[in-house]
Amino acid sequence: xxxYDDLMxxxxxxxxxxQVAGRLGWDQETVMPRGAAEQRGEEMGVLEGIxxxxxxDPRIGDWLAAAEPTDPVAxxxxxxxxxxFERTARVPARLASALARTTSVAQGKWAAxxxxxxxxxxxxxxxxxxxxxxxxxxxxxxxxxxYDALLDDYEPGATADTLSAMFGALRPRxxxxxxxxxxxxxQPTRLDGTFPPDAQLxxxxxxxxxxxYDFNRGRIDRAVHPFSSGSGMDVxxxxxxxxxxxxNCLYSxxxxxxxxxxxxxxxxxxxxxxxxxxxxxxxxxxxxxLYENQLGRxxxxxxxxxGQMTDTFGDPGMDPDAFFGTVNRxxxxxxxxxxxxVQYNLHVLLRFDLERQLIGGTLDPADLDEAWNDRFKADFGxxxxxxxxxxxxxxHWSVGLFxxxxxxxxxxxxxxxxxxxxxxxxxxxDAALAAGDPRPATDWLRDRVxxxxxxxxxxxxxxxxxxxxxxxxxxxxxxxxxxxxxYGL
Amino acid sequence: xxxYDDLMxxxxxxxxxxQVAGRLGWDQETVMPRGAAEQRGEEMGVLEGIxxxxxxDPRIGDWLAAAEPTDPVAxxxxxxxxxxFERTARVPARLASALARTTSVAQGKWAAxxxxxxxxxxxxxxxxxxxxxxxxxxxxxxxxxxYDALLDDYEPGATADTLSAMFGALRPRxxxxxxxxxxxxxQPTRLDGTFPPDAQLxxxxxxxxxxxYDFNRGRIDRAVHPFSSGSGMDVxxxxxxxxxxxxNCLYSxxxxxxxxxxxxxxxxxxxxxxxxxxxxxxxxxxxxxLYENQLGRxxxxxxxxxGQMTDTFGDPGMDPDAFFGTVNRxxxxxxxxxxxxVQYNLHVLLRFDLERQLIGGTLDPADLDEAWNDRFKADFGxxxxxxxxxxxxxxHWSVGLFxxxxxxxxxxxxxxxxxxxxxxxxxxxDAALAAGDPRPATDWLRDRVxxxxxxxxxxxxxxxxxxxxxxxxxxxxxxxxxxxxxYGL
Numbered sequence: 019x020x021x022y023d024d025l026m027x028x029x030x031x032x033x034x035x036x037q038v039a040g041r042l043g044w045d046q047e048t049v050m051p052r053g054a055a056e057q058r059g060e061e062m063g064v065l066e067g068i069x070x071x072x073x074x075d076p077r078i079g080d081w082l083a084a085a086e087p088t089d090p091v092a093x094x095x096x097x098x099x100x101x102x103f104e105r106t107a108r109v110p111a112r113l114a115s116a117l118a119r120t121t122s123v124a125q126g127k128w129a130a131x132x133x134x135x136x137x138x139x140x141x142x143x144x145x146x147x148x149x150x151x152x153x154x155x156x157x158x159x160x161x162x163x164x165y166d167a168l169l170d171d172y173e174p175g176a177t178a179d180t181l182s183a184m185f186g187a188l189r190p191r192x193x194x195x196x197x198x199x200x201x202x203x204x205q206p207t208r209l210d211g212t213f214p215p216d217a218q219l220x221x222x223x224x225x226x227x228x229x230x231y232d233f234n235r236g237r238i239d240r241a242v243h244p245f246s247s248g249s250g251m252d253v254x255x256x257x258x259x260x261x262x263x264x265x266n267c268l269y270s271x272x273x274x275x276x277x278x279x280x281x282x283x284x285x286x287x288x289x290x291x292x293x294x295x296x297x298x299x300x301x302x303x304x305x306x307x308l309y310e311n312q313l314g315r316x317x318x319x320x321x322x323x324x325g326q327m328t329d330t331f332g333d334p335g336m337d338p339d340a341f342f343g344t345v346n347r348x349x350x351x352x353x354x355x356x357x358x359x360v361q362y363n364l365h366v367l368l369r370f371d372l373e374r375q376l377i378g379g380t381l382d383p384a385d386l387d388e389a390w391n392d393r394f395k396a397d398f399g400x401x402x403x404x405x406x407x408x409x410x411x412x413x414h415w416s417v418g419l420f421x422x423x424x425x426x427x428x429x430x431x432x433x434x435x436x437x438x439x440x441x442x443x444x445x446x447x448d449a450a451l452a453a454g455d456p457r458p459a460t461d462w463l464r465d466r467v468x469x470x471x472x473x474x475x476x477x478x479x480x481x482x483x484x485x486x487x488x489x490x491x492x493x494x495x496x497x498x499x500x501x502x503x504x505y506g507l
Numbered sequence: 508x509x510x511y512d513d514l515m516x517x518x519x520x521x522x523x524x525x526q527v528a529g530r531l532g533w534d535q536e537t538v539m540p541r542g543a544a545e546q547r548g549e550e551m552g553v554l555e556g557i558x559x560x561x562x563x564d565p566r567i568g569d570w571l572a573a574a575e576p577t578d579p580v581a582x583x584x585x586x587x588x589x590x591x592f593e594r595t596a597r598v599p600a601r602l603a604s605a606l607a608r609t610t611s612v613a614q615g616k617w618a619a620x621x622x623x624x625x626x627x628x629x630x631x632x633x634x635x636x637x638x639x640x641x642x643x644x645x646x647x648x649x650x651x652x653x654y655d656a657l658l659d660d661y662e663p664g665a666t667a668d669t670l671s672a673m674f675g676a677l678r679p680r681x682x683x684x685x686x687x688x689x690x691x692x693x694q695p696t697r698l699d700g701t702f703p704p705d706a707q708l709x710x711x712x713x714x715x716x717x718x719x720y721d722f723n724r725g726r727i728d729r730a731v732h733p734f735s736s737g738s739g740m741d742v743x744x745x746x747x748x749x750x751x752x753x754x755n756c757l758y759s760x761x762x763x764x765x766x767x768x769x770x771x772x773x774x775x776x777x778x779x780x781x782x783x784x785x786x787x788x789x790x791x792x793x794x795x796x797l798y799e800n801q802l803g804r805x806x807x808x809x810x811x812x813x814g815q816m817t818d819t820f821g822d823p824g825m826d827p828d829a830f831f832g833t834v835n836r837x838x839x840x841x842x843x844x845x846x847x848x849v850q851y852n853l854h855v856l857l858r859f860d861l862e863r864q865l866i867g868g869t870l871d872p873a874d875l876d877e878a879w880n881d882r883f884k885a886d887f888g889x890x891x892x893x894x895x896x897x898x899x900x901x902x903h904w905s906v907g908l909f910x911x912x913x914x915x916x917x918x919x920x921x922x923x924x925x926x927x928x929x930x931x932x933x934x935x936x937d938a939a940l941a942a943g944d945p946r947p948a949t950d951w952l953r954d955r956v957x958x959x960x961x962x963x964x965x966x967x968x969x970x971x972x973x974x975x976x977x978x979x980x981x982x983x984x985x986x987x988x989x990x991x992x993x994y995g996l
Contacts, residue, residue, distance in 0.1 A: 034553040037546075041534065042527065049538070053724040054741035057526075057778065064523040068557065235542040252543035289546065 021084035022092060026291065028081070029099060032072045033290040037249060039065050044247040044254055048239045070114075073106045091293065094473050098292030101174065108157045117150050121418040128416035137387040137405040144415065145383040148376050151420050155377055165377045168421035172299040173428060175475050178374060181424050184431055184490045185367050191494050193397065195501060196360050199348045202505040206343030213331050215259035215267075221330050222257055222271035229309055230460045231255070231275045232282050244270040246277035246306075250289045253281045264331070265345060268323075272314040276306030283464040284471035293472040299422065301476050303429020304436060305463060311359050312437040312496065313459055317342045317503075318451035326454070343504050350400070352407035360501055363430055364397050369412070369423040377420055432480050434493025436463065439484035510573035511581060515780065517570070518588060521561045522779040526738060528554050533736040533743055537728045559603075562595045580782065583962050587781030590663065597646045606639050610907040617905035626876040626894040633904065634872040637865050640909050644866055654866045657910035661788040662917060664964050667863060670913050673920055673979045674856050680983050682886065684990060685849050688837045691994040695832030702820050704748035704756075710819050711746055711760035718798055719949045720744070720764045721771050733759040735766035735795075739778045742770045753820070754834065757812075758799050765798030766791055768949065772957035782961040788911065790965050792918020793925060794952060800848050801926040801985065802948055806831045806992075807940035815943070832993050839889070841896035849990055852919055853886050858901070858912040866909055921969050923982025925952065928973035 019027075039062065046058060082100050087093040124143045131140035155164035166177045223238060236248075241256035248254055255274035259267045280296050288294040296302040313319055321338040323345075328334060334341060348358045354365035372389060375381035381389055390409035395401040402408035414422055440462045441447060450458050466483035473479075480488045501507070508516075528551065535547060571589050576582040613632045620629035644653035655666045712727060725737075730745035737743055744763035748756045769785050777783040785791040802808055810827040812834075817823060823830060837847045843854035861878060864870035870878055879898040884890040891897035903911055929951045930936060939947050955972035962968075969977045990996070 031553045031556075034550045035557075038527065038531065038550050038554060041531065041550075045530065045534065049726065051722070051724050051726055051741055051743075053721070054739075057740040060779065061523045061527050061530075064520045065527060067520075068524075232542070233540070235540050237538065237540055250543075251546040252540055254540075290549065 020086075021081045022086065022088075022096070025078065025081035025085055025099065026095065028072070028075070028077070029095075029292065030290045032069065033292070033294065035065065035069055035072070037252075037290075039069065040248055041252070047241045047243075047245065048256060070106075073102065078103050079107075091473065095292050098472055102292075105158055105171070108160060109154055110157065113150065113153055113157065117147075117154065117418055120146050120150060121416065124416045124418075125413065128410065128413065132406045132410040135404045135406050135410075137408075137410060140405075140410060140416070141384050141386070144386065147415065147418055148383045151418060152377055152379065155420075165374050165421065168377065169424065170421075172422050172425050173476060174298060175477060176298075176300070176424075176428065178424075181370070181428060185363075185370065185424070185427060188363055188427070188431075188490050188494065189367055189397075191498070192360060192364055195498055196348065196364070198507050199360065199501055199505045200350070202507060204504075204506040206340065206347040206504065207336065208347065209263075209265070209334065209344050211331070211334075212261045213264040215261060217330050218259045218264050218267040219257070221264075221326060222268050224326070225268060225314075226255075226271055226275045228454055229272060229275045229313075229456055230279050230283075230464075232279075235282055236278060238271070244274050246274045246281070249281045249284070249295050250286075253278045264327070269310050269314060273306045273310040276309030277302055279309075279460065279464070280305045280468045283468035285469050288471045288473075293470075295472060297470075297472045297474070297479060298476040299425035300428035300432055301467065301479060303426055304432035304480075305468065307430050308433040308437055308463070309456070309460070312433060313451065313456045315345050315359065316448075316451055318448040319454070319456065320345050321452050322454035346501070346504055348501075350398075352394070352402050353411055360497055361398075363427045366423055366427040368393050368397060369414075370427070372409075373415070373420050373423060431490050431493050432488060434490070434496055435480055435484045435486065435488050436467065437496060438492035439486075509575075510570045511575065511577075511585070514567065514570035514574055514588065515584065517561070517564070517566070518584075518781065519779045521558065522781070522783065524554065524558055524561070526741075526779075528558065529737055530741070536730045536732075536734070537745060559595075562591065567592050568596075580962065584781050587961055591781070594647055594660070597649060598643055599646065602639065602642055602646065606636075606643065606907055609635050609639060610905065613905045613907075614902065617899065617902060621895045621899040624893045624895050624899075626897075626899060629894075629899060629905070630873050630875070633875065636904065636907055637872045640907060641866055641868065644909075654863050654910065657866065658913065659910075661911050661914050662965060663787060664966060665787075665789070665913075665917065667913075670859070670917060674852075674859065674913070674916060676979050677852055677916070677920075677983065678856055678886075680987070681849060681853055684987055685837065685853070687996050688849060688990055688994045689839070691996060693993075693995040695829065695836040695993065696825065697836065698752075698754070698823065698833050700820070700823075701750045702753040704750060706819050707748045707753050707756040708746070710753075710815060711757050713815070714757060714803075715744075715760055715764045717943055718761055718764045718802075718945055719768050719772075719953075721768075724771055725767055727760070733763050735763045735770070738770045738773070738784050739775075742767045753816070758803060761803040762795045762799040765795030768798075768953070769794045769957045772953040773960035774958050777960045777962075782959075784961060786959075786961045786963070786968060787965040788914035789917035789921055790956065790968060792915055793921035793969075794957065796919050797922040797926055797952070798945070798949070801922060802940065802945045804834050804848065805937075805940055807937040808943070808945065809834050810941050811943035835990070835993055837990075837994075839887070841883070841891050842900055849986055850887075852916045855912055855916040857882050857886060858903075859916070861898075862904070862909050862912060920979050920982050921977060923979070923985055924969055924973045924975065924977050925956065926985060927981035928975075 042058070042062060042065070050058060078099065082096065082103065085096055087096050120143065124147055127143050128140055131137065151168065152164065155168050158167035158170070160167075163178065169176050169178065219238075226238060227233065235251045236253045236255065239254065239256050240258060242258065244255070244257050246253065246255045255271070255278045257267055257271045257274065277296075280302060284294055284296075320342045324334065324338040324341040336344065346359065348360055351357060354362065357365050368390070372381065372386065372393065375389070376383060376386070386409050387405060391401050394408065440459055443462060444458050447458055450456070467479060470479060474482060477488055531547070531551060531554070539547060567588065571585065571592065574585055576585050609632065613636055616632050617629055620626065640657065641653065644657050647656035647659075652667065658665050658667065708727075715727060716722065724740045725742045725744065728743065728745050729747060731747065733744070733746050735742065735744045744760070744767045746756055746760045746763065766785070769791060773783055809831045813823065813827040813830040825833060835848065837849055840846060843851065846854050857879070861870065861875065861882065864878070865872060865875070875898050876894060880890050883897065929948055932951060933947050936947055939945070956968060959968060963971060966977055
């Protein structure tokens with residue numbers, strides 16, 4: 019056995035245990051009895067402790083020093099393992115444990131503060147988290163830029179400067195597009211009516227299968243928040259239903275199918291290796307958003323969906339063109355997760371800028387509420403009146419996720435690049451979509467993106483798939499064309 | 508920290524991981540996607556490897572040598588840990604791994620052989636398993652009786668001699684009772700009709716709640732084989748439905764509720780310690796069988812159930828007295844799991860005698876089929892014509908479970924003892940049962956048996972609860988009285 023073989027055998031077990039931990043997470047969100055929470059907390063704590071001990075096992079350092087990669091797969095495996103090992107080693111045990119303890123308490127405080135619309139109740143623990151994350155960022159950065167070091171956890175290789183340039187180009191054109199749409203004479207109507215949840219679930223299963231989700235290696239359950247979980251042969255998704263809003267269920271499902279098929283389509287040979295998962299949050303989100311928006315909310319596909327909804331729920335009272343507008347309708351609102359395709363990134367950009375200030379030390383956590391509302395007013399034209407529709411709406415910061423939000427918009431940017439490229443390669447895609455078959459597009463993504471798992475660096479992967487360096491331009495062009503047509507701009 | 512504290516902290520993590528492994532087992536039997544089997548096998552293998560390494564960790568030996576128990580709980584914890592540590596240490600790694608490998612293959616061969624009614628296809632791998640189990644038994648026995656060493660895994664402290672004496676007294680009287688029932692003029696009728704599965708499940712949930720199952724710390728799902736899984740705050744059960752046989756679903760549920768409430772009712776202070784689970788298979792089975800038979804199939808409770816079934820499925824076409832006979836009806840048959848209360852133990856006694864011969868080396872595994880059929884003919888009066896209704900009907904031996912079968916009958920014997928004692932203490936029990944409320948009985952069992960978990964040795968626990976040494980006499984008296992009344996003997 020070479021050092022590389024030893025390392026990979028050790029890593030294989032760690033990856034398998036990590037899948038086990040993920041499966042328990044699924045269980046917790048879907049089927050776990052309510053009274054089991056405390057017991058499960060201790061079980062997960064033990065499992066996480068074992069995983070942590072394995073991740074900092076000093077033998078990894080020895081193996082890494084001795085291993086000699088002989089092919090690109092081995093090289094990529096070593097790159098991932100080295101990066102993870104070095105990052106883990108840089109965070110002192112005391113800090114890691116303080117972060118775990120504080121965020122575990124903070125999540126409950128956040129939920130209570132949000133329910134009570136009481137930012138002041140959350141501010142002190144937020145300040146603790148920010149202080150600890152700043153310390154962690156400095157430790158991880160090792161002399162580099164602290165925020166970038168956090169970002170690197172979710173999007174290896176990305177920097178705030180690159181993202182700022184992209185997002186800076188997005189922001190004014192998204193605002194202009196939003197204003198034009200909302201001010202246009204032509205306005206799509208809302209969907210009215212009630213839609214039985216069981217029928218929504220049946221239709222969403224049909225959509226999942228249409229988008230290539232393999233039910234033999236997955237399943238769909240209901241949960242409070244839709245998510246995708248697991249890798250390899252066991253990738254499960256959840257969805258939810260709202261009787262007055264079938265699009266919530268249907269498009270959540272398509273979105274999670276984008277995440278899940280990415281995991282399902284990774285080369286089987288990478289199972290239980292660092293290459294056996296989606297390579298970054300941004301690339302992951304590019305798949306889910308492309309499935310959901312560029313494909314699922316296209317004129318061609320919504321034409322087919324119009325027929326499906328008519329069959330399932332009865333006449334929607336509008337023709338396929340109007341239905342296309344309804345599916346894509348812009349609306350005012352405070353909540354990121356309810357935002358339409360045009361405004362979604364504005365919600366993200368706001369968070370990106372504020373969290374950089376928090377980590378950079380130029381924004382006092384106690385002032386977050388005001389800073390949020392000021393910025394929101396600047397970007398959206400109206401001001402949140404309650405913390406639950408402002409800075410308390412998302413769970414992320416309470417659990418210590420700083421550097422995560424920008425990957426949502428980066429995913430949209432990547433989706434724009436990938437969609438432009440696949441449309442060039444697939445001139446007849448609309449005919450397939452109009453027949454309810456997105457498979458030419460999802461097969462294209464499978465072969466150029468998904469199958470590779472963690473083999474290439476995120477930006478390189480997108481560039482290999484599209485033939486061009488990633489840029490926000492295709493996303494903007496796509497949005498301006500699509501919404502220009504819907505709103506008659 | 509004392510050596511005892513260190514040992515218990517280590518043990519606590521092991522118990523938590525063991526719960527995780529159990530939860531994955533539940534997942535596998537209920538919700539796991541079919542295509543995930545291979546991946547799950549590897550995940551489970553890694554987790555089991557970690558558990559095994561913890562169980563033979565040499566530090567346990569040091570802690571055990573240094574620990575000084577200061578109270579009965581500590582004494583019981585040390586007894587359990589010492590027993591498990593010494594047993595694990597006695598089995599050479601080579602043998603443990605050969606057993607794991609062989610039984611994993613054998614289970615598939617058994618299923619195929621049973622489906623094809625082909626004992627010859629199973630005999631060679633059975634011979635391998637028996638050879639390995641004999642080797643394991645000799646290693647565990649450490650000079651003592653090999654079969655007892657296997658039995659001890661499921662029923663600590665039990666010996667084949669004690670069980671033989673009990674079972675020897677059971678056998679002739681059960682045969683005589685069976686013959687008298689089947690030859691009686693008065694014969695209960697079968698239940699006819701079809702019973703919608705969803706309604707069966709709804710009624711079985713009602714029964715589970717009536718018997719004290721806490722849904723806040725558990726859940727019921729469907730599975731091919733009913734089982735109970737987990738300890739503490741997360742104890743789940745499964746059931747199954749047959750449209751023509753609602754009793755299968757209802758009484759399987761009550762049976763599993765007996766197992767599950769035992770686990771749920773153990774003192775919370777014992778969670779994640781060796782005392783935090785049912786103390787033996789025999790005691791576990793005593794709870795499930797007592798819930799199912801002595802309580803669930805009593806005249807008083809079936810009177811209430813008659814009303815429930817009428818409400819749920821419509822008029823059963825018989826009065827409560829006839830319904831009581833129908834629920835308890837004896838019938839000829841080859842299959843243990845389908846046997847009535849009188850004949851069930853005859854099925855078990857046959858297996859107990861044959862497996863002792865296999866482990867003792869006086870029965871060649873190649874001859875098991877013939878030996879089984881001969882013995883079956885002697886006890887039941889008719890002879891199996893197919894291996895699937897003979898020695899291939901149960902999975903146990905294919906997975907290496909030797910010494911497990913007798914705990915089923917021991918459980919029935921214990922149930923007989925406990926039931927006699929609780930009836931003495933609860934003179935008004937029938938009135939509660941007739942109102943659909945077994946809680947006086949289940950509360951009695953909770954306080955005298957279940958709450959103690961693994962604190963007392965199995966026989967001692969029964970003796971403390973009943974005030975008498977365990978004996979088969981109460982079971983026989985109960986069966987003869989109950990079935991004498993039903994069949995007018």
